[in-house]
Amino acid sequence: MSDSKTITALEIGTGKMQVFIGEVVDDKLLNFIGSGQAATEGVKKADIVDIRRAASQAQAAIVMAERSASAQIKSVCLGISGTHIKGFRNVGSANVSGADGVVRREDVERAKEDARTKSLAEGRSYIHRICCGYYVDDKFCTNPLGLSGRRVDAEYWMMHGDNDRIASAIHAVESFGIEVEHLVFSGIASALAVTSPQQKIDGVLCVDIGCGTSDYAYYRHGHIVQAGVIPVGGDHITNDLSFGIRLTRKNSERVKIHCGKANLSEDERGMQFWSLGDKQIGDKKIPLDAVNRIIRARLEELFLLLREDIQEYLTEDGIKEVVLTGGTSNLDGICELAAAVLERPCGKGRFDSSIGEKLRYQEYATALGLLEYARIEGAKSSRKKSGWLGKTFGQLFNI
Amino acid sequence: MPKKTKQSVADWRKLKEGSPETRKKPLSWRARFKSLSSWIKRILVAAVIVAAGSGAYYVYSNFYVDEILSGKTGNIKNIELKTDGAITGKWLGSFLKIPPGAKLDDINIFAVKKSLEDLEQVTSASVERIYPDVLRITITELKPMMRVTVKINGGPRTYLMSPNGVFFRPVSMDRSFIEKLPRIEDARISFDGSRPRPYANAHKVREFLAYAQKLMPEELAKWRAINVRELDSVILPLIIVKTEGGAQIVFATQDYQKQFDRLDYILRYSQQKPLKSIERIDLSLKDRADVRISDQRQQ
Structure with a gap:
């Protein structure tokens, strides 16, 4: 008889709260069964600054996911990030x-x-x-x-x-009656989702460029060697654009997503685009080159900070490949820029073939990794608790 | 450089399990409900454990588990009877008919309890095995206040009435004792099957007899019957006593103190004067007593 259980991943990001629910069959097969998402409030650079607002949004995402999966969440695998890590x-x-x-x-x-x-x-x-x-x-x-x-x-x-920031993150979830079963550094979760075991053996640096921060994890010989947080993310680019080309944050975000490129070809350098697109009062033509220079400057800073952190591993025997993931990694030309700064081949995260098309987005990497982490840890604890006696007592005292 | 202190290794799970500073109050109703249900579950589990423990202790201390398990129970040497009534050990022995040499474990204590409680006189009975060889029977009985003889299936049957008005057939009582109890006459007794229903005005009779016992106990011993025909009267409820000398004494159902004072006066007067054949004394009149002498002279 097959044994199935529900696991949940919760990522409290600077930009969004993402919840994925999966069903694990026989501790091996992970089926995606539902998701929920809510805009983040009360979080700055991955740190919770207003626990009530953050908890409220997390709850909204969880309730949405519960409805989507028609299941009640009892515990989550929580992703954590922030410069305090x-x-x-x-x-x-x-x-x-x-x-x-x-x-x-x-x-x-x-x-x-x-x-x-x-x-x-x-x-x-x-x-x-x-x-x-x-x-x-x-x-x-x-x-x-x-x-x-x-x-x-x-x-x-x-x-x-x-301690305070970890406790805040935990409390934001547990304050509505859901247990935090695992706490996972987001960089490790992302690497779990977008890098293969062989890449980890050869030496891979996985960089998750999020909204407020960028998390990285370097693997070698199949084990983690270093991980950390760079306090630069996609929001900084949006801010820079807002100041540089004098647009509101909302419009800057739109420009970043639709016109933002980290590298420009010669043909594109002379191109311009309408800032608002409606050609009305207030709309103006903006050179693509100007946007590119702003984005590039910030990304170069990010990769230079990253390079400082991992300098000792940029050797022949060290990092063989860089993998970018997270929402900001969707910018065109970012891999070329990262490869130029870090002097290593760079590509975007590749998801396992078992992950469905609708989930194959770089911004879902952390949540997918959290699900996988929960599955692996669940399988480990199942092996420990195997046997009817262990299961019975486990259920009896699970008040 | 942060200051390092010697401490046990801090893990994030310790923050979750929580010191009072890190453990915060729930924010949502869902969390509160979960917290409450968790506490209820804990309390229930604790209650079950306590109940099981108490039960085990009770069984151990009351049921001689060691003796039962070791099979060391012997023949019944003594039937220990505790009662608040008239049933005697001798009568009980003949009623239960426990054969000599019977083993304590062979006694069906539930059957014994039922057979005792089937007696109308017995209100409750408990039967215990006191290992190794004692059968303890504790009985609560109805107390007799009056007697009545009714005809059932063509034959007379004597019932006793308890102070609460419950009629029962007496067991283990001397005939002479029963015959000394005053009869209740003209009571409207209805039957539930073959057993009379409780007498509704028993409390009035009980109150009257309590006064008599308190104020004139020697006179009470001479009363043979109490007629309650007029007790239900709406205008003037009366209790009519018949003495062993054949005289009638009529009482109203209120102001007993005054009526007994008057009766005492009349009886002392009758002893001082040669008025030995009093036929009727009516104490129910308001300011006077009506005494009828058998030679028809009134005083």
């Missing part, structure tokens, strides 16, 4: 205890424990503690069990955030 690499060590010098499970566990238990500054909490691989006598390996050596090291990527 930081990461660092931490290595835990343990001497190999066996006289024969063979690494055993206990040695690995001690090394992992040593890495995971690093204290944070007051007011900070871990969001992720992800194992990136192991070193046996300074030689990298993905599974040290059975190898010979004197010392085993476990390398972790630790992501942490500000």
Whole structure:
């Protein structure tokens, strides 16, 4: 008999609240069954500044998704971003205890424990503690069990955030009776949706350019190596256009979406377009080149900031490919610009073939990744709880 | 550089589980409802656990679980009777007919309880096995106040009436005791099947007898019958007492104190004077008593 359960992804972005509901069959097959979306309020640069307004909009998105899926949401996998999120690499060590010098499970566990238990500054909490691989006598390996050596090291990527902001995000959801089951850094979720396992083994940098911030995650050997947040996003481009070509924010956003390009061909440089399009009073002709220069300047800044963060991995053995995703990655020519600044081949995120046509949009990458994350974690916990006894007691005490 | 402090590893889930600062109040009705239902569930689970625990403790402390489980129950050595009435252990033994050497576990305590409660005199009965060898029977009985003899199926049958007006057939009572109880006469008794329905004016008779018991107990012992034919009268309800000497004493149903004072005076007067054959004393008149002597002289 097949076993199915409903999982929900909630992305509280700067521009929109996105909810996806999926049904997981036998912990393997993920079927998309509904979605909801609401314009974000009370959020600035991915940080919640007005919890009531943010909670209200999140609730609107959730209710819409519930109606769409005809299912009641009990828990969500929540995506979190914001400039308060930081990461660092931490290595835990343990001497190999066996006289024969063979690494055993206990040695690995001690090394992992040593890495995971690093204290944070007051007011900070871990969001992720992800194992990136192991070193046996300074030689990298993905599974040290059975190898010979004197010392085993476990390398972790630790992501942490500000307690108040994390609590606000959680409270915005839990304040209407829905549990936050998983909290996931949006950059990791996006990478899960638009990069393949092989890309992660080869070395891929996934950049999710959102409205308020850009989240990135770099994978190598199939594990995360670094992740972080750049405080520049699509909204900055809209603001720049608003000031640069003297349009309202609404019109600037429209110009960005319809005429914005990160790279222009020679033919396009001389072109102009009507700012409002109705050729009435107030409408004016704007050179495409001017728009391009504004967009390009901001995107160059973004990629330069990103380059500073990941400088140490821009080596022969480091990042092999850059993948752009998020709503702003829809700008024409952005990949060429990113490739020029980061000096790596760059392309847009490619979704798995199992994802339906109507979901294959870069702005859905985070929410889709969150669904996938929830599915993977659900499968892990199902394996732990397998057996009728575990399930019975799990249900009994799930008050 | 942020100041680092020694602390346990902080994880976002700890924020969720929550210290009082981080745990905030629900904003929506849905959350409030969920929170409330969660508390109700917890309380119910706690109540079930407490009830199960109490039940287990009660069973352990009252039902001699060890003895039952070990099978060490023996023959009944004693039937312990507790009653507030007239039933005696001897009568009970003959009624229950428990064979000598019967095992405590072999007694059907529910059947015993039912057979006792089927007796009209018994209002409630509880039967317990006190391991290893005692059968405890606790009975609550109706108390007799008066007696009445009615004809059922052509034959006379004696019923006793409790202070609440309930009629019952007496068991385990001496005939002499029953015959000493005053008879109730001319009561309108209706039947429910073969059993008389409770007497509606019992409370009036009870009040009257309580006064008599309090003020003239020696005289009460001489009363043989109480006629309640006029008790239902709307104009002047009366209670007519018949003494063992054949005299009638008529009482109104109010101001008993005054009437008994008058009766006391009349009886003392009659002893002082040679007026031994009083036929009727009417105490129901307002300011005087009417005494009829058997030689027809009135005083």
